[in-house]
Amino acid sequence: MKNTWFNHSACLIAGCSALALSVGANAQSASSDFVLEEIVVTAQKREQSLQDVPISISALSGDKINTFAAGGEDIRLLSSRVPGLNAESSNGRVAPRFYIRGLGNTDFDLAASQPVSVVVDEVVQENVILKSFPLFDVERVEVLRGPQGTLFGRNTPAGIIKFDTRKPTQEAEGYLSASYGSYGTGSFEFAQGGGISDKLSARVSMLYSRRDDHIDNAYLGEDDALGGFEEFAGRAQVLFEPTDTFSALGNIHFRSLTGTSSLFRANILTTGSNDINGNFDRDEVYFGDDHGNPQEYDSWGASLKMVKDFDNEMTLTSITAYETTNGSSLGDIDGGNPDGPGFIPFQSTTQDHIDDLDQITQELRLSQQASDQLFYQVGFFFFDSDFTVRTTPFFVPDSTVRHQNTTWALFGQVSYDVTADTTITVGMRYTDDEKTADAYSGAFGAQLDTVELEGDRVSWDAAVNHVLNDDVSIYARVASGFRAPTIQGRDVAFFGVPTTAKEETIMSYEAGFKATLAENRLRWNGAVFYYDVSDLQVTAVGGATNSVQLVSVDEVIGYGFETDIEWLASENLTITAGLGYANTQINDTGLRVPTCGSGQCTPLDPIDDDGFAIVDGNPLPQAPDWTVNFTADYHRMMGDGEFFIFADYALQGDTNMLLYDTAEFSTSGTFELGARMGYRFGEELQHEVSIFGRNITNETNLKGVIDFNNNTGFVNAPRVFGIGLSTRW
Structure with missing residues (x-):
């Protein structure tokens, strides 16, 4: 049965819930003092309880992120950890692609535009390399679903993933953690913060993680040739508070990564089936090249946030930031050699470089609690980026495309309490966006083309939140959003010209509830949504034409729901569960895309006279x-310390890999299991020793495909077991 995986998932969650009810019932007689901690978010650029914000939001704590990352995982660990979120990358530990409620972009180019924005410490990380900054010393991650165009701007029609790191405080505190596991996977993390004087505090944090090369290149007879990485990142923050009404927070951060890029494996899908076949071996590849798929990136950035409080609860905030990065990734695209595995028409190796990216952002924001009923904020935003993408196909000289983008915006939002129980929030933003791409073809040795695009748009949203009682509130939200016109220059490397896509717009409708029940021991939030996207920017990748071209889809309709639960079943057991459903449909009778260039796939779409797939529907x-996601966190006192065990489960349902539908390029019911157990001890249980496992069942989950040469695919990370030690003070 196609949805057997879903039935099993539902049974797992139901069974664990029944167990929690049993444990919780026994615990009630012992104590009823325990309650959920309030989750404070900044989804609307001010501190609010998550339960009071009229937006579908999921929040993950930094401790939970650390657990998911124990096996050397990168930012893609967020995939399916919250309802409606998917993440993948064909560029290894960099250039992640995020999808919220089904909206995203499969474009692998280093200049690709995405409809999901990543914001770190209130600074937008626009380029795909910047979006992959490693996760460490994180306070909280917020996933905001639906258009966020009023406060956060263009390129947010799908939503935002927002990271807040731990900030300096006057209190001296810190931590140190280390782990070691399978394949030489290791990590070391450190943070120290505290007051330097009564007006100055600082925090320094760093991360070192690594994995040994452990995959053999069997074709060349090379042992342990690929699969490893080494990453070092750090952050230093200084908070200056000379008065009660002014503060300045400086932040400088860096990242250095070397290792293996994504490993593409030839013909691991058999024609007519999406099951991974016997050509796949986690411990071996059969590459004809000896380059080892190297990857290397260096990034750094700095920001200054200044906050000035005035009389009458008025606050002026300025955030100035700079980001830069350089690096390259090389891939054996065909995934094999002249002898296979399977039929490979020709060898293909490509290296992509990003050179001298410079991103500057400036935001000025004025906010005021003007009265007991009225809060408003208005602001100005400026964005400027300049970088060059260089492509090396090896059979022709390098080609380059210089991308420049300048954006400015004016925005405002007002929240008004109509009654003690009902709040209306309205926002609006005007954005002006200009892009230029100068393309230079190595094949012709001269400038090939200059493309200039300009767009401007007013985005708006309106929401109403109504408190039914002390425990339950309901809300409704209507939001518009847009993605500025986009330039794709990838085909310059292969004798083509840049392609463009016009402005993308979305109207989104959402209604939901937020409840805190069972004497504040159960938090249950949910939402239903419907959206209509016009001129959706998508990328037709590969196929018979081996091209990477932007395409505008006339219309895309999406609808569904998401819900998540956090439950204190007892003083010793916390359970969380999330479920998301998204149905998306392309409505464009004229849209046709090339199918697989190898002829080894089985298209299920109607085919036109030119051999192109009709993807309407x-x-x-x-x-x-x-x-689907689920976690269970159990702990109990044992001797002078505390025993704990944490288990997590994440599942992804039916997923098409490409615009066109085939028997091969799709997945159904892929999942991963993880667990960590150990013992905490010390005066405040500040020391911890643990063992962990990630992808415990060693699932081989297809994450993406390359269709122009053969049925090439790439998969998730292998099973990792390890031990961990940590202490905090």
């Missing part, structure tokens, strides 16, 4: 219909 690529 298809779901969007990398848009899973279901996402």
Whole structure:
């Protein structure tokens, strides 16, 4: 049965819930003092309880992120950890692609535009390399679903993933943690913060993580040739508070990564089936090249946030930031050699470089609690980026495309309490966006083309939140959003010209509830949504034409729901569960895309006279219909310390990999299991020793495909077991 995986997932969650009810019932007689901690978010650029914000939001704590990352995982660990979120990358530990409620972009180019924005410490990370900054010393991650165009700007029609790191405080505190596991996977993390004087505090944090090369290149007879990485990142923050009404927070951060890029494996899918076949071996590849798929990136950035409080609860905030990065990734695209595995028409190796990216952002924001009923904020935003993408196909000289983008915006939002129980929030933003791409073809040795695009748009949203009682509130939200016109220059490397896509717009409708029940021991939030996207920017990748071209889809309709639960079943057991459903449909009778260039796939779409697939009615690529997540955290006192065990489960439902539908390029019911157990001890249980496992069942989950040469695919990370030690003070 196609949805057997979903039935098993539902049974797992139901069974664990029944167990929690039993444990919780026994615990009630012992104590009823325990309650959920309030989750404070900044989804609307001010501190609010998550339960009071009229937006579908999921929040993950930094401690939970650390658990998910124990096996050397990068930012893609967020995939399916919250309802409606998918993440993948064909560029290894950099250039992640995020999808919220099915909306995203499969474009692998280093200049690709994405409809999901990543914001770190209130600074937008626009380029795909910047979006991959490693996770360490994180306070909280917030996933905001639906258009966020009023306060955060263009390129947010799908939503935002927002990271807040731990900030300096006057209190001296810190931590140190280390782990070691399978394949030589290791990590070391350190943070120290505290007051330097009564007006100055600082925090320094760093991360070192690594994995040994452990995959053999069997074709060349090379042992332990690929699969490893080494990453070092750090952050230093200084908070200056000379008065009660002024503060300045400086932040400088860096990242250095070397290792293996994504490993593409030839013909691991058999024609007519999406099951991974016997050509796949986690411990071996059969590359004809000896380059080892190297990857290397160096990044750093700095920001200054200044806050000035005035009389009458008025606050002026300025955030100035700079980001830069350089690096390259090389891939054996065909995934094999002249002898296979399977039929490989020709060898293909490509290296992509990003050179001298410079991103500057400036935000000025004035906010005021003007009265007991009225809060407003207005602001100005400026963005400027300049970088060059260089492509090395090896059979022709390098080609380059210089991308420049300048954006400015004016925005405002007002929240008004109509009654003690009902709040209306309205926002608006005007954005002006200009892009230029100068393309230079190595094949012709001269400037090939200059493309200039300009767009401006007013985005708006309106929401109403109504408190039914002390425990339950309901809300409704209407939001517009847009993605500025986009330039794709990838085909310059292969004798083509840049392609463009016009402005993308979305109207989104959402209604939901937020409840805190069972004497504040159960938090249950949910939402239903419907959206209509016009001129959706998608990328037709590969196929018979071996091209990477932007395409504008006339219309895409999406609808579904998401819900998540956090439950204190007892003083010793906390359970969380999330479920998301998204149905997406392309409505464009004229849209046709090339199918696989190898002829080894089985298209299920109608084919026109030119051999192109008619994709009208298809779901969007990398848009899973279901996402399921579950965690259970149990602890109890044992001797002078505390025993604990944490288990997590994440599942992704039916997912098409490409715009066109085939028997091969899709997945159904892929999942991963993880666990950590150990013992905490010390005066305040500040020391910890643990063992952990990630992808415990060693699932081989297809994450993406390359279709122009053969049925090439790439998969998730292998099973990792390890031990961990940590202490805090």
